[in-house]
Amino acid sequence: AAAVSADVVIVGAGLAGLTAARDLVAAGRSVIVLEARERPGGRVYGLPLGDGTTSEGGAEFIGPTQDRIAALTKEMGVETFPTYNTGKNVYYRNGRRSLYATDGILGAVPPDWGVVDLQLALLSLGNMAKEVPVGEPWKAPKAEEWDSQTFHTWSRSHSLSNGARFLMDAFISSTLSVRSRDVSLLYVLNYVASAGNETSPGNVDRLINTRNGAQETRFAGGPEQVPIRLAARLGDRVRYNAPVRRIASTSAGAAVTADGITVTAKRVIVAMSPAVASKIDFTPALPASRLQLMQRYPMGSIAKFVGVYETPFWRAEGLTGQAIADSGVIDVTFDNSPPDGSRGILMGFINQSNIRRLDAAPPEEVKAAALDSFGRLFGDKARSPSLTAMQRWDNETWSGGGPVGVAAPGVLTDFGAALRAPCGLVHWAGTETSGHWTGYMDGAVRSGERVAKEVGTAL
C-alpha cells in the first residue's frame, strides 16, 4: 500500500470534501482527499441513460439564497437554466387526475379540499420555525417540547382534513423522503429555518416551490459537472477507489488507512453523513456523544426513475411535467429534459415507502410499476419511453440512502451538538452539519467552507 503524508486528509470527495480541499489548498496547505467510489460527487451523480448521455440521478436543483453552491457553480464555469415550469401541474388523488396552476398564492401546493387547514398549519409551522436558531435547533426556547414529538403527531394535533393530512405527509416525503412519523418536529422546523441565507430567513415556500424556490434552477450537463471540475482542478490530490477503513490518532498526528493507501496528516476531515461515517473504525474511540449520534441519524430512502421520449410531449399539452400523486410508485415528478427541449425526459421520485416495498423487486418490476405511474399521470405516451434508467440510493454502500440524514425525537436536543464538534484531530463536514440549507448541495458547500476555516485555525 502507498504511504503519503499531508497537512490534512479529507475523507469523501462529495461537494463538502472537495470544497474543503479547495479552500485549504488556496491557504497553502497540502491535502489528500480519499474517496471510496471511482468518481467524485457522492450524492451528486449523472445517471447514465445508456446512450452516452446522463440525467440527474441524485441532486438536481438549486434556488434563491443557495449562494454558496451558486458561487461555486460560477467559479467552475457551469451554466444553469430555469426548471421547465410553464403550464399546469398534475394532482392525482383518490384515483382522480386533476390539473392545477401554480402561479396563485398557493404556489406548488395543490388546491385540495382542506387547503385552508393546510395553509393555517403551514403558517403556524413557519412561525415556529422563526424561533429556531439556524443550525442550532437545540437552542430554541421550545426545543424540548418540539423535539418530544414527531411531525406526524404535531400535524395531527391540528384538525386537518384528509386532503390536508395527505399534503402534510407529502411535504415531508418530498423534501426528506421519510414518513412524517419518522422525523422530529424540531428537525422539520430547523429544516424550514435553514431554507434561507444570512439576510433572508428560511420559509416553507422556498423549500417546496419551483418558482422562487429550491427547485427553480437546473444545471446544463447536470450538477455533477461542479464536483467533476472541482476534482479535476485538485488533480492527483484526489484518490479514488480508496474507501477509508480506519482513522487512528496519536500525539504525533493521524493515520488514515484506506484500501491501497495510508495517509498520515496533522488533521482529518470526515465529509459525509453521520450514518455513513459510522462505518469507519476510529482509534481512540470517538466520544460517546458522537458515537451515539452516528447511531441515531439515519438516511431517508429514495430512488429516481427517468424515461426518455422523442419530445417533451406534455409541454404541448400545457403541462409542466410536475405532478403529485397519492398512489402508484412514483409520487412526485419533474421535467428533466435538456435546456433546448430537443428531447423529453420525465423524472419520477420513488419515495421511502414505495422503494422499500420494492426492495427485493427486480429492476423490470420497478420499471413496469414506474411506467404505470407515468401513464396515469401523463397519458399513454408516457408508457413507452425509448430509454429508462433508475438510481436506487438505498443500495449505495457509500450513501446508505438519501437525500439526507434525519433525526427522530430526542436526537437533536441530546446529540445535535455532536454533529459539528471536532473530536481530537478529527473534524466533521457534510450537508448534515450545515446551518443554512442543510440537506442540500448548498449546505454541503457551506460545510466545506466552514470546516476549512476551522482546520486552518487548528493547524
Ligand SMILES: Cc1cc2nc3c(=O)[nH]c(=O)nc-3n(C[C@H](O)[C@H](O)[C@H](O)COP(=O)(O)OP(=O)(O)OC[C@H]3O[C@@H](n4cnc5c(N)ncnc54)[C@H](O)[C@@H]3O)c2cc1C
Ligand atoms: C435523490 C436525491 C435528490 C437530491 N436532490 C437535491 C436537489 O435537487 N438539490 C440539492 O441541493 N440537493 C439535493 N440532494 C442532496 C444533495 O445531493 C446532498 O445534500 C449533497 O450532495 C451532499 O454532499 P456531501 O458532500 O455532504 O455528502 P456526499 O455527497 O454524500 O459525499 C460523501 C462522499 O464520501 C464518500 N465516502 C463515504 N464513505 C467513505 C469512506 N469510508 N471512505 C472514503 N470515502 C467515503 C462517498 O462516496 C461520497 O462521495 C439530493 C440527494 C439525493 C440522493
